[in-house]
Amino acid sequence: MAEKKSLGKEFTKGLIAENPVLRLVLGTCPTLAVSVAVTNAIGMGIAATIVLICSNIVISALRKVIPSKVRIPAYIVVIASFVTIVQLFVKAFVPALDSALGVYLPLIVVNCIILGRAEAFAGKNSVAASFFDGLGMGLGFTLALIVMASIREILGAGSFLDGISSLTVLFGYSGFDGFKNILSQPMGILTLAPGGFFVFGVVMALANKLAEKKGKTPAELKGCANCPMAHSCTLIDREDACDNKEEKEGAAV
Amino acid sequence: MISAKAADEKLLTVSASPHVRSATTSRMIMLDVIISLCPALIASVLIFGLRALAVTAVTVASCMLSEYVSRKIMKRSNTLGDLSAIVTGMLLAFNLPSSIPFWMAALGGAIAIVIVKQFFGGIGENFVNPAITARIILLLSFSSAMSSWPVPRQGLMVKAVDAVTGATPLAVISEGSGSLPSLTDMFIGLRGGCLGETCALALIIGGLYLIIRKVISPAIPLSFIGTVAVIMLIAKKGDFTALSYQILSGGLLLGAIFMATDYSTSPISFKGKIIFGIGCGVITCLIRIFGSYPEGVSFSIIIMNILVPHIEKLTTPKPFGTPKKEKKAKEEAKA
Secondary structure: OOOOOOHHHHHHOOOOOOOOOOOOOOOHHHHHHHOOOHHHHHHHHHHHHHHHHHHHHHHHHOOOOOOHHHHHHHHHHHHHHHHHHHHHHHHHHOHHHHHHHHHHOHHHHHOHHHHHHHHHHHOOOOHHHHHHHHHHHHHHHHHHHHHHHHHHHHHHHOOEOOOOHHHHHHHOOOOOOOEOOOOOOOOHHHHOHHHHHHHHHHHHHHHHHHHHHOOOOOOOOOOHHHOOOHHHOHHHHOOOOHHHHHHHHHHHO | OOOHHHHHHHHHOOOOOOOOOOOOOHHHHHHHHHHHHHHHHHHHHHHHOHHHHHHHHHHHHHHHHHHHHHHHHOOOOOOHHHOHHHHHHHHHHHOOOOOOOHHHHHHHHHHHHHHHHHHHOOOOOOOOOHHHHHHHHHHHHOHHHHOOEEOOOOOOOOOOOOOOEEOOHHHHHHHOOOOOOOHHHHHHOOOOOOOOOOOHHHHHHHHHHHHHOOOOOOHHHHHHHHHHHHHHHHHOOOOHHHHHHHHHOOOHHHHHHHHOOOHHHOOOOHHHHHHHHHHHHHHHHHHHHHOOOOOOHHHHHHHHHHHHHHHHHHOOOOOOOOOOHHHHHHHHHHO
16 A cells, blocks of 8 residues: 655655654664664664665565565575675775674664564565665664664763774774763663663653644554554555454454 | 431432542652651761752652643643652662762653653552662663762761761672671661661661551552562571671661552452562562662562553452352363
């Protein structure tokens, strides 16, 4: 039931209204793990955006060739190829980022955002639309990561953009290495996992509020009707939606 | 309008339950808790000086302000009148060293009220104890400020030296170096520690007041402290002196009497309370014996807080007259 949208809309919806992390609640694991430092967040965001755009384009181009029954393995193969390319590039040119991101870089293969966009969007839409969708979703992911990482790094570690020269060295500039010692006594818990969840919750609430102002329903766990993706969901069309499922399960019990 | 018949009917009509109403309100309960905390507050001022009172004032003010402002922003009714914010503020202050910077104490109050209490719906809706959670967040964030303990004043009239800090008895026990205060000093609270946890005498007086006023049931404190006693007796190979130090030191009494008995984060049934207390005791001992932190009372309470819904599920009392489990199963099998 995907309604036709202009390419610009496909791009901007990923920023706030359908922000993959804060509104669709996808890709939570890398978000919590990587948003400790802004440098890592930027690196992760760029890597994921590149993979997302490329895989969206290829999957959308192949959408009429890929048989529906084996579409998930096919998507994974496409995504994994691009992740491998990006990973090798990162290893070669920004090794510091590679060691900082660790396992989360190869784990982009199973990142829900990328697989989710392939399944929910690229598999049904034109190449151009998929490109803008991937770009918007990727930037939305990066934006959410940067916002969370800024809060956690400034308050939790007392620094900002620490170690950024490992990224800027790509452009031949390494004079600036971030601000340090902003706070004399940072709140260490924010760099730990519980702090990640606190910040995640608060930022998510803010994004909900922003989206609500624009007339979107808040992302609540109230079944399909409230899902920000309801208008383009394939499951609703197939009557396989979570709402119906719940009813069926309820009837079985 | 009221004829004789109507009056008869009125007598025979039964209103919807509850039929017996008590005059007890949240406000009265909280007032009782505040009264019961006063002996420990007075003791802390005598032991650590006026700064203890100042820290308490800061946390209480911060809690009340956070409660007022957050309820206002969320467009909810003003709940300052139930006094629960004051209780949270006092309990939080009791869990802080008296040398803590005031801004940290204020931040702790805001965390307790806004993040732990109001985000989850306000009084009665919080799933963990706000004061304990704020203490743990402060401990994990500012570990050096949260674990430097001012030495108690030597004699009641001598001014405390702020710069001198000493280890808590538990730290001495776990590191095996340094000197322990005498057991009498431990009992009246002349030792290093959080400002409200040191004076066992005052805490026990407060606890007895609460039990006599029927604000708390003795089930949780007794099973909590009892479990710690039994495990420590085994771990210390029957040494009663070491056992007494374990009971009197750290936040055990404060936690068991005032924090673990919080209504909204402890089980309702008697059986559930016993399970809750034993669980707290076991976790406390595990952390004290094997953990890297010398003290585990706050962690044990927060972990058991999270388990409370499951404990409640296990210990739901059966309504009177329902068949026993095996019978029911058999009947179902027959059918």
